[in-house]
Amino acid sequence: MSASAFADDPTIDDKEIIWRRIPELQVVPDDNLKRKRPSSNCFHDSTGGHLSVYIASDAISCQAVMQDAKERFLVSLSVGFIRQLGLGITRDSSTGGPGHALLLGEKGGRIRDQMAKIATWVEPYAP
Amino acid sequence: MTLDAALTWDRTFAICNKPKPDFAGGISSLRNSWLNIPPSPFDTVSLPEVGISLQEHEVVVSFRTTSEIRSAKWLNQTIAEIVRLMWLPRDWNSDNPRQIEPKSIEKILAVLLTILDSDSTPPAVVPTTRGGVQVEWHQNGIDLEIESFNSSKLEYYFSDSKGDKEGTIEDDPAILKQFTSRLKTTSCSPRV
Numbered sequence: 667m668s669a670s671a672f673a674d675d676p677t678i679d680d681k682e683i684i685w686r687r688i689p690e691l692q693v694v695p696d697d698n699l700k701r702k703r704p705s706s707n708c709f710h711d712s713t714g715g716h717l718s719v720y721i722a723s724d725a726i727s728c729q730a731v732m733q734d735a736k737e738r739f740l741v742s743l744s745v746g747f748i749r750q751l752g753l754g755i756t757r758d759s760s761t762g763g764p765g766h767a768l769l770l771g772e773k774g775g776r777i778r779d780q781m782a783k784i785a786t787w788v789e790p791y792a793p
Numbered sequence: 794m795t796l797d798a799a800l801t802w803d804r805t806f807a808i809c810n811k812p813k814p815d816f817a818g819g820i821s822s823l824r825n826s827w828l829n830i831p832p833s834p835f836d837t838v839s840l841p842e843v844g845i846s847l848q849e850h851e852v853v854v855s856f857r858t859t860s861e862i863r864s865a866k867w868l869n870q871t872i873a874e875i876v877r878l879m880w881l882p883r884d885w886n887s888d889n890p891r892q893i894e895p896k897s898i899e900k901i902l903a904v905l906l907t908i909l910d911s912d913s914t915p916p917a918v919v920p921t922t923r924g925g926v927q928v929e930w931h932q933n934g935i936d937l938e939i940e941s942f943n944s945s946k947l948e949y950y951f952s953d954s955k956g957d958k959e960g961t962i963e964d965d966p967a968i969l970k971q972f973t974s975r976l977k978t979t980s981c982s983p984r985v
Contacts, residue, residue, distance in 0.1 A: 689886045694917035696931040705919045706938055706950070707927050712888035736887050775950030775959035779936060 674754025674770060680746030683722040684755070684767065685788060687737035693793050696783075702793050704741055704785055706778035717769040718762060719755070721745075725765025728788055739793055741785035751777050843903040845876070845895055858906050867905075867915035871928075874918040875902060881920055891924030894942075901926045901941035908970045913977075930976050937972050951975075 692705040711717050720731045728740055745755055754770035773781075787793070846853040854876060862868060878893045905916070905928065916928035925942025936952040950959040951972045962968065 687887060691881075691885065692919045694919065694929060694931070698931050698934055698936070705917070705927065705929060707919055707921045707940065710922060712922055718888065736884060775938070775948070776952075776957055779938075779950060779952060779957075
């Protein structure tokens with residue numbers, strides 16, 4: 667099912683925190699921010715046409731989200747920030763387990779860049 | 794006289810050994826240890842800008858460039874980081890990524906050889922889920938990202954204090970050259 671077939675879920679509060687898993691190969695140095703951050707490409711839609719995330723309060727734990735994951739790192743963003751960018755979110759626990767959700771909407775370069783800069787590393791999954 | 798005619802163009806070969814099976818072991822363990830660019834110039838028979846030949850234990854990258862670029866600090870490091878993506882495992886992330894396309898690798902190398910100078914800063918190199926390669930710089934208040942994907946397309950994003958710009962191009966990297974030139978510009982005033 668394509669992400670465009672979903673609508674933003676208003677039952678997910680703006681204050682909710684979402685997690686996105688980050689591959690080690692997509693962590694880059696940012697001299698402007700004076701720290702490492704995810705590449706903006708971490709926020710590009712997958713080949714399935716959606717961006718996979720986890721709603722923190724719906725997930726069992728960050729350890730459960732990272733268990734058996736191919737990625738080594740984890741970042742967090744707020745749902746309110748995602749909506750400020752014009753994106754939506756919908757639950758999708760059927761494909762990704764408890765807490766799994768999809769971010770909806772066009773994610774151009776500017777939006778991906780802002781997500782990458784605002785994203786906060788989640789301990790103990792920080793580079 | 795064009796700029797090209799004023800320079801001496803040589804064909805150069807970079808020979809990269811195949812990375813160890815534990816690809817995810819980290820970039821630092823591979824960097825600087827598996828690249829050799831023979832110093833002697835070769836003939837100037839016309840070639841594709843960049844050609845990649847896969848051997849059993851190594852990959853040979855051929856390209857034409859100037860002696861200045863051949864001695865650039867960014868060249869060895871960047872070729873090594875880009876070419877090693879050819880051996881990236883198919884399942885390197887959870888998003889069902891496509892295999893990195895050799896054509897995308899050739900394309901991004903060709904672009905970098907065109908738009909970077911001998912004193913340019915090496916970019917960060919990342920694989921992309923759609924089978925491409927992205928190079929990026931975040932310095933001097935500027936963010937610049939260039940992704941090569943789908944064999945022939947380049948997607949870019951540029952941002953500085955005055956705004957941002959993004960787009961897709963096929964062959965003419967002139968706009969990218971403008972952006973990389975800006976990476977060297979700082980807001981510092983000369984000392985008087």
